[in-house]
Structures are given as structure tokens and as C-alpha cells.
Amino acid sequence: MQVYLPIAEMSVDGLLLLGIGFGVGWLSGLFGVGGGFLLTPILILIGIPSPVAVASGANQTLGASVSGLMAQWRRGNVDLRMGSVLLVGGVVGSALGVQLFAILRRAGQVDLAVAIFYVVILGTVGLLMVRESVRAILRRRRTGVAAARAHEHTWLHGLPFKVRFRKSRLYISVIPPLLVGLAIGVLSAVMGVGGGFMLVPAMIYLLGMPTSVVIGTSLFQVVFVSANVTLLQAVQVGSVDIVLTLLLLAGGVVGAQFGASMGTKLRGEETRALLGLLVLSVALGLLYDLVRAPANLFAIGPVP
């Protein structure tokens, strides 16, 4: 079933898109992340132009995160104040990121920049996650209980402009969450991801937030940042393909529900280890693509 994508200006098998949406949605439901980091490279792999893949990936992430956010909101797992601070950083960051994307596009280096961002960020996050979760699994095997992580005080807690975040049980400066939001905003604009897979570890390890509110608060931030990226990409680059987005979402929302119900059967550390491995393997695959000798040294494209 071929479907013509009006913005990408090409036709793609609609069933393939539904299938990709389902698979990515299943994984994102399982791991509680948006799945954009998987989706954008897959779209580029099946021949969607990078700008369209990045912009539509952000749009798809928005839809996928809305359902998750509503479930978390009902359970009271969203720290609105922390979310808003992260969001301020995120909105500024994504605006900067879209500018950066437009500059890279003019310089003809979008493909490379997206690939490098992916390899570096996914590689780092994946390694950290695998290391941390393997340690946690080993610790549990040894002691028989999952170790409660002690709240560590670092230099981050000595900064000014302290605010009390009641739901997160934190009293810290607004500067670290602002910076975290900013950095993830930039990355999400360039990579076409919501940033959940970076935000979740950053909230746990950098900000010291309790795990219970992390997923809900990260989804809150992801929904608004990806909405901002969608709008900016639509206006500045003109590369959001709504037909592509909706096909992916149709598969994705179904997959996410199946994934989420399976995710409840796995332990937290195991889930994190699997997600870490997945992130790492995507990074390695993209790295291989960068160093492998290309089949054709030349590539053609429209003049931007």
C-alpha cells in the first residue's frame, strides 16, 4: 500500500510505516521513553530525507508522549514546578537548536551533524546506563535488596537562586535544571527526538530527583519541547510531513500500549540495562555507517 508523502515528495509503503511505528512504539512503551532516537535513524535508513525525518520524528514524539503524560498526570507523578523550569530551558534550547539545524543545512552538513550527534550522545548515554544498571543488578544479587540511592550533595547544590521543588523533595538552585533543559532542547531540535532518554538519566543523576516523578516530569517537558520543535521546523525549514507523522503514530500508539503492559513485568534495573544496550547498539550502527567506505562517493540533492 503505497502512500505519497506530500512534504517529503516521495511515496513510501504505508504498511512499512505502520510497522515501524508499532515496533518503535512497543519499545517506547516498554522503556517509558518517546522512541524518537530510534525512529529518526530508521526513517533516514528507509530513504526519507534527513530534514523531514528529524522534523516529523519530533512531531511523532509529541503524539506518543501525550498519552504517556496523561497516564502519569492521573497518578500525580508530574512535578509541575520542576517541569516548568526545565521547559523554559527547553524552549530556548530548541529555538537555538533549530537555528543550528538551519545553518548546518545550508552548509550541507546536516547528515553528518545528525549522525555525529547521535553517535556521541547515544554512545555516552547508552554506556552510562549499561554500566549503572549492571552495577545495580550485581549489587542486588550480592545483598538481595535493591540499594536505595543516597541523595548526594555536589557543587551543584551550592549555586544561588534556590527554589523548593516539593514533589521532587528538592531544594536546589534553578540553574542546573535550566541548563539541563537548554542542552536537551538543542539536542532534540537537531536530532528530532523528544530527549526523554537523555532527560531521565539527567534528572536522576544530575538533579537527584526521585524516580517516581522522573518519567511524568520528563514527559511533560518532552510534550512541550517537541511541540515547539515541530512548530519551528514547520516555519523555518518547512519539513514536517503530517502524513508521515500520523501513519507512524497510528502504529505507535498501539505498540506503546502493548510495550507498557509488558514493561510492568520487568525489574527497573533490567529495563534500564536493556534500554542502555538498545541505545548503545543504535550508536554503534550509526558509527559503522560513518566509517564504512560508501558505495558511491557522490551524492546529489536539491540546492537548499
Place this chain on the structure above:
Amino acid sequence: MIGAALRGLVLLLALAGAARAQAPAANTPQLTADLSTVRVEITTGFTGSSVMVFGATERLIGPQSGEDVVIVAWGPPQATVVRRKVNVLGFWLNGPSAVFREVPGFYAIAATRPVWEVLPEEVRRTGRLGLDALPLRASGSQGPAFRAALLELKQQDGRWQEYAAPVTVAGGRLFSARVSFPDTVQTGDYRVEVLLVREQRIIARQELFLRVDRVGTAASIAYVARTAPVVYGIGCIVLAALAGWLGSVIFRRN
């Protein structure tokens, strides 16, 4: 669509009648041609399309009479950049590039015999007949490798075609050829040139026009996205959020 086909049929019958007539009148055109449709529509299910170019000649086509038919289809110009990958520290990145501003987005040539056999080089050059006769002027990196890559890659994705489809001749005078457009075809005005060649000269020519347009949903989406990007962006946000919400309500598994 039906109207165009009917028109074509009527013309074909008329031509067949003319061809049967023994002594052609003095004002009989040496060449008459038409298209099966003057409009290619890109719908949501578009996977590429083709247009039939057909017509008739006054004299017999073929090696005996020495007459040949050449059909060339042109798309609107599309500035194209060719990038060469270079290896920097083990990584392959986009290196030098050449920008071809004035190349057609679509080009197809079909003929009863390849044009290099029937026309001298200067005629091919001025008429831009054949891929080797296209003026490929580049800004940026020069060098024949970029030109060769442009020719190769454009032919690979079907946007440039050289003798990809045959010109079939029936009854010595009726000819037809199919011009195929890939799914990546650009919208805009296309020109089809039909040439009659004898003794190394173009003795008759006819120009035909067709338009490639998006229609229906695909057209409205592209139109809104281009003319009102803010509205389009907000629409995308609302639609995606709605789809996510709907999905979570319908497929909830607790």
C-alpha cells in the same frame, strides 16, 4: 482523463485515415503528435505515472526512408548539488560540492534510433538532444567526476532517462512512446518535443505541453505547509496530540 483519451483516439483515427489516403495533399503536415493526457495528477496514492506520446508522419519511418522520430521530455529546471564524500580521520563526510543551477529536474529522450547516429553534434548541442548534449555548467567544484556523478545518479533515480523506453512504430507511420515519471517527480510545467529527422537534419518539430500537479489531500497539505507554515505547524501539533490521546483511550490495556 477520459476526455483526453477520447481526444487521442479521435486524432489517432483521423491520422490513420490520413495515412491510408494514397496521395497526401500538399499542405499535409509532415509530423503530427499529441499526448495521452495533458495533466499528471499526484494523489495520496501516487507511485509514479506515465504519459503516452503518439503521432503520425507523412512518410514512412525507418531505415528505408531514412526518417527517424525523436521524442524529448523536459521538466522545470531544478538546481542540483553534487557532493563528494571525503575521508577525514576515518570518517566519511561531505566534502567539495558542485552546484548545477540550470539543469532540468526531469529529462527523457526516446528515439527510433539513437540521436548520435542520426544528427550531427552541433545540432544535438543546440537542441540539447541526449544527456551528453546537456550543458552542465557548475559553480563550485569543477571537474568531470562531478558531471559524471550527476548523470549517473539522475539516471539511477529515474529522473533522467536516455532511451529507457522504445519508440514503437506501427504501419510505418504511426509512432508512440511512453514517458515515465518516477514518484519523486517535481510539480510544474513539462514540455515534450517531437522531432522528425531526415538526412542529418530536423525537418519538422512539434511542441506539446503537460502539467504535473498535486491534487486532493496531498495538494492541500503541501499548499498549507508552504503558504501558512505557522497554521500548518500548529495543525501538526494538534493532530499529533489528538492521535496520541485517542490511541491511549482506545488501546488502553490495564
